[in-house]
Amino acid sequence: MAVMQKVLLRPRSSAKPHNGSGGSGTAAAAQQSTLESLLWKIRTREAKVGVIGLGYVGLPLVRLFASRGFAVTGFDIDESKVKKIQKGESYIKSVKTEMLLALKKAKRLDATSDFKRLSGMDAIIICVPTPLTADGRPDLSFIRATAKLAGDNLRAGQLIVLESTTYPGTTREIMKPELEKSKLRLGKDFFLAFSPEREDPGNKHFTNEDIPKVVGANDPGSRQAASALYGAAVVKVVEVSSFEAAESAKLLENIYRCVNIALVNELKMCFDRMGIDVWEVIDAAATKPFGFQAFYPGPGLGGHCIPIDPFYLSWKAREYQFNTRFIDLAGELNTQMPYYVVGKLERALKERGKTLEGAKILLLGLAYKRDIDDPRESPAFRLMEIVQEKGAKIVYNDPYIPAIPPTRHYKHLKVKAVALTEAEVGSADAVLIATDHSSYDWNWIVKHAQLVVDTRNTCARVVDGKDKIVRA
Numbered sequence: 001m002a003v004m005q006k007v008l009l010r011p012r013s014s015a016k017p018h019n020g021s022g023g024s025g026t027a028a029a030a031q032q033s034t035l036e037s038l039l040w041k042i043r044t045r046e047a048k049v050g051v052i053g054l055g056y057v058g059l060p061l062v063r064l065f066a067s068r069g070f071a072v073t074g075f076d077i078d079e080s081k082v083k084k085i086q087k088g089e090s091y092i093k094s095v096k097t098e099m100l101l102a103l104k105k106a107k108r109l110d111a112t113s114d115f116k117r118l119s120g121m122d123a124i125i126i127c128v129p130t131p132l133t134a135d136g137r138p139d140l141s142f143i144r145a146t147a148k149l150a151g152d153n154l155r156a157g158q159l160i161v162l163e164s165t166t167y168p169g170t171t172r173e174i175m176k177p178e179l180e181k182s183k184l185r186l187g188k189d190f191f192l193a194f195s196p197e198r199e200d201p202g203n204k205h206f207t208n209e210d211i212p213k214v215v216g217a218n219d220p221g222s223r224q225a226a227s228a229l230y231g232a233a234v235v236k237v238v239e240v241s242s243f244e245a246a247e248s249a250k251l252l253e254n255i256y257r258c259v260n261i262a263l264v265n266e267l268k269m270c271f272d273r274m275g276i277d278v279w280e281v282i283d284a285a286a287t288k289p290f291g292f293q294a295f296y297p298g299p300g301l302g303g304h305c306i307p308i309d310p311f312y313l314s315w316k317a318r319e320y321q322f323n324t325r326f327i328d329l330a331g332e333l334n335t336q337m338p339y340y341v342v343g344k345l346e347r348a349l350k351e352r353g354k355t356l357e358g359a360k361i362l363l364l365g366l367a368y369k370r371d372i373d374d375p376r377e378s379p380a381f382r383l384m385e386i387v388q389e390k391g392a393k394i395v396y397n398d399p400y401i402p403a404i405p406p407t408r409h410y411k412h413l414k415v416k417a418v419a420l421t422e423a424e425v426g427s428a429d430a431v432l433i434a435t436d437h438s439s440y441d442w443n444w445i446v447k448h449a450q451l452v453v454d455t456r457n458t459c460a461r462v463v464d465g466k467d468k469i470v471r472a
Helices: 027-043 058-067 079-086 097-105 115-120 141-152 170-180 220-231 243-274 278-285 309-318 325-351 379-389 422-427 442-448
Strands: 003-005 048-052 071-075 109-112 123-126 159-162 191-194 213-216 237-240 360-364 393-397 430-433 452-454 469-471
Touching: 027 220, 048 058, 048 115, 048 141, 058 071, 058 097, 071 079, 071 115, 079 109, 097 109, 115 141, 123 141, 141 170, 159 170, 159 220, 170 191, 170 243, 191 213, 191 220, 191 243, 213 220, 213 243, 220 237, 237 243, 243 278, 243 309, 243 325, 309 325, 325 379, 325 430, 325 452, 325 469, 360 379, 360 422, 379 393, 422 442
Parallel strands: 048 071, 048 123, 071 109, 123 159, 159 191, 213 237, 360 393, 360 430, 430 452, 452 469
Antiparallel strands: 003 237
16 A cells, blocks of 8 residues: 655645636536635634544644644533633643643634534544443444534535544444535545544653654545645644555554563563563563564553554454454453452462452552553553452552543442552552552652562662562
8 A cells, every 4th residue: 555755735825715616617626626725724724623522632632733823622522621621721631731721812722512513613533432342342332423413514625534543444434424414525525534543641752743644535635635734733644545544554553562562461471480580581682773672561451542442453354254363362461461460469468478358459550651641441440350359458549640530341440549658558468550650759669568569660670678579
C-alpha cells in the first residue's frame, strides 16, 4: 500500500473560492467547489471544528485545534465535562486549565451537549470509546450512536473524521452508510476520513502536535480535506489510500506493543524461576545499537489501547476464517500477570508467617502508567479484585486519582483512598506497587513498610531495607 508524505496546500490568494453557481453547471465543478470552499476555510482558520467525546483523546484535540487558531466546540453527553470546559476548567492532567482559560478568553473554545449544533461545524472529529463487551467482542455502540447523530445533522460541505480505534472496515461499513442516509453523497457533498488517535499520556517529549498523523480515505477529496485539517495543526501528515489501511495501521502499532510486552512478561516469569533478574537482562540487551527495542514487564496491561485494540482485529479476522495466534497468546499471557503478582504476594506473606486472608494491603498507583491521571483498564483494578476475593483488606494511594472513578467492569469495587503517611505504610502487611509514579519516595516507603512487593522494579536503587523487597 503506497504511503505518501503530505505536502500542505498553500492558498494562492486570499480570495474566497467561487461557490459554483453560474459556473459550468457540471457535477464535477460543484464537487470541486464544495472541496475548495472547505479547504479555504481550513487555510484561513475560518473552519469551525467540532470534537465529539471530551475524554483523554478529545480534550487534547480541542486544545490543539483551538491553539492553532480554530474556533472549536466540544460535544459530550457528560454535562459535568461540558460545564467545566465552559468555565475553562480542565479535568485532565495533560491539558492545563491556564490554556483553556486563555482559549476561552480568545473566544476559540466552547462546549455543549446539544448535538444539533453539529450542523454548524465545518469539520467534525469523533473520539468516542471503543471498549470490549463482557465476552470479548468489539462494542461499537458508541460509534453507531455518534454516526447517527452526525448523520442526522449532516450538511453539505462538512468533513467527518473518525479517530476511535477500531477494526478494519468500521468507517466503510458503519460510518459511511449512516452518513449517506442524509441523501448527501460521499466525496461530492461531504467528506469522510479515518485518522487514528496517537495520544501518549505523560509523554513529555511528544504531545499530539509533535506526532505525525496518519490519514486514510477512500476518495481523493476526503483525503485532501482531512490532510489539510490536520496539517494545520500537527508536524506531519501521512496519507494512506483507504479507511482500512489507516484503521489497520493503528492496530499494528498497538499489537506490536502488546505482543512484545507479553514476551517480556513471559521471560520475567521464566527467569524468576531460574533466579535471573529480567530487568538486568533487558538493560544489557538494550545496549545493542541495532535490532533490539526494550520493553519492560509489569503487573498486566493498562490503558484504553493495548488491552483492547488487538482483539478488535482478532474478532474481525475470524470473519475471514483466520486465527490471529500471536495476538491471542499475547492476550492470554498478559491477562495472567495480575495472578502471578498476587501469587508472589501470597508467598512473601507466608514466608513472614502471614496469610493473604485478613491481611491489610496498601496498593500504590491506580493509573495505568507513571505520572498520569488515567486509570482506564489499569491492572491495579484486577489486582484489587483478586486480593479482595482472597479475603484481604485493601486500600490505595495515587497522587493523581483521589477516588476510584466509575468503571464498566469494576463497579463492585469499594476501595478507600488513603494518605501516604508513616502510620498507613507501617500498618500495612504489604505495600503492593502497581504504578511507579515519580513523586513517590521509594527509600521512605521501604523504610517504613513491613513488606514491599514491587511489580515495576522501581525499588532497584533502594539501599536500605532490601530484605523487605520482593519483585513480582
